[in-house]
Amino acid sequence: MIFSLVAAVLTSQSPLPPPEASGPEEPDRRQQTVVTASRAERKLEDAVVATEVITRQQMEATGARDLGQLLQQHPGVELVYTFRGVGLRLQGLDPEYVLILVDGERVSGRVGTTLDLGRFSLRDLERVEIVKGPAAALYGADAMGGVVNLITRRVQRPLEASARGSFGTLLEGDVRAHAGSKQGPFEVRVGGGYRTRNPYDWEPQDAATSGAGLRRFDGDVALTYAPDDQTRAWLRSGYNRRDENAVDLNPSGAVLDRRQRQEQFDLSLGGQHRFSGGPTLLARGHFGLFREQLLQDQRGSRGLDDYSQNLTRLYEGLLQADHRLGAHALTGGVELLGERLTSARLDQSPVFRLRGAAFLQDEWDVALGAEGTGAKLKIAPGFRFDLDSQFGGAPSPRLALKLDPTPALTVRASAGLGFRPPSFQELYLRFSNTGIGYVVSGNPELTAERSVGVNVGVDWRPPIDGWLFSASGFHTQLRNLINVTATGEPNPDNPVTFNYENVARAYTQGIELNGRFRLPVRSTYLDLAYMFLDARDRTRDRPLEGRSRHRVNAQLSTRYRPWNLEAVVRGSWVSARPYYLGVGGGFANVIGAGDETRVGVPAYFDLEAQVTYHFKAGFEFFVNGYNLFNAGDQQFNPRPPRGVLGGVQWEY
Incomplete structure (x- = not known):
């Protein structure tokens, strides 16, 4: 059905409507406002550091139900599937090196080193901004690979509301709604959602499942006071709960029922004021609470039963000023971050860490000729210094520049240092996996990881409306990498204890090519992208695990107004990936765990499509098909199998 509708849209011989007199059929993306690259509002075309934007319209057109599904087909992005969540990899760097923000605020609750993308609903998002490469000069720790910033939408009208519901394969149901009102200087927005899905299994001949079933509840409320264009104050609060159920199979044959619950609560209070002819001041505070519970229940026995609960508190405060001074746009501020972990698996609970930071960036417009003519140059030196209660001081300088030699050509380059202090789990937590038979114990002697990164990119806008080409290259050196180390071979009867150590050096480098x-055919766009990645463990002289050297992305989007139809087809080809398996254990990235076997996981092709019919009175009907080539397996790519769902959306 999906392919026939898409084919009809693309091959129909019906006459096309005349162009609208009101303007172009698609808004100029370069005029979008972004904040992530500079921590201050800039037009996308003026951003010194390249920023990729996924708009609200694009989210709805693709039919993604959470952040992971939205980014699954995004160029230059890889997802990492683990039994404790789906993580994000940028430029070959694992999830622990990618910072995820919501409206510029950190999110608590990494499980291991992964912040599960399935926790993030798209219900209230206005856009997603992605900055790849070194961003530590403005954001500090955990931003060595890049930053993903989720921007929530604001109320624009006296009354607005929307609702969306879908149902499909695996008995997957997704219902979400929001309402908002703008009355004078006051804005209020409330929303909520519910999602459910059954477990799935790539190898039904055994008792284990490949992917967990889930139930997710979320809700939030936001209040804003904006008496004029210069002043705004807000209060936001949100809660979500994600329950998962799965079945694990122990190597000895024991069957374990796994239950996992993740709960997150956030409260944010802030204000911003723009002084006439002076600076803009921003002050905000954020509290985050994350609780994870994990139960492993052995069927018919209590021998391998295990329960754990971890409670993480996050305290964040920011004071920032932005000021235009002649040819200089200055952004500076101070930031305070506190983390507290309570767990029965700690030798001494709770543990607490405090980090203070100061940062400053100058975007300098350098005159290269008479005003309004010739090339344009922006130079943006930035510096951040973090003082950690456990690891001392860490400077993070960065230098970025943007050169527009002609209106059709833009060159961007940046270089910077980054760092990542060990997480509480790596430092202190003792985690046992009774399903496989091993124990991972924290190491309080760990030191921070360090990086040096360089990014260079070129954008070319040929004299053809709607066409754009870009090319970029990157190189990141990593040292003091934290790896899991052990001796001996793990087994369920005599678990081996694995430890974390700073033992590795590595690099990632590559190129990205994009064309739009x-x-x-009117209102039809084709996006193509290619990424080459060379990621290598220099300590063991071998490719880093799980990375594909080649990745190709393509997206075809079209809208046929006479039929009120819109269609999006997204596909990606991912080349073979190396994995290293220890004898009898199936453990990756383990030094000294016995002989290792290198496994080359075959390439795969992923395809998804959605067709939307825009009805009257704000109603839309859609059909979505995902993983249409059924790419996946039990061990290396345990993603949901081929599926289809349909639904309806209403917006007022």
């Missing part, structure tokens, strides 16, 4: 084409 407006096709002769």
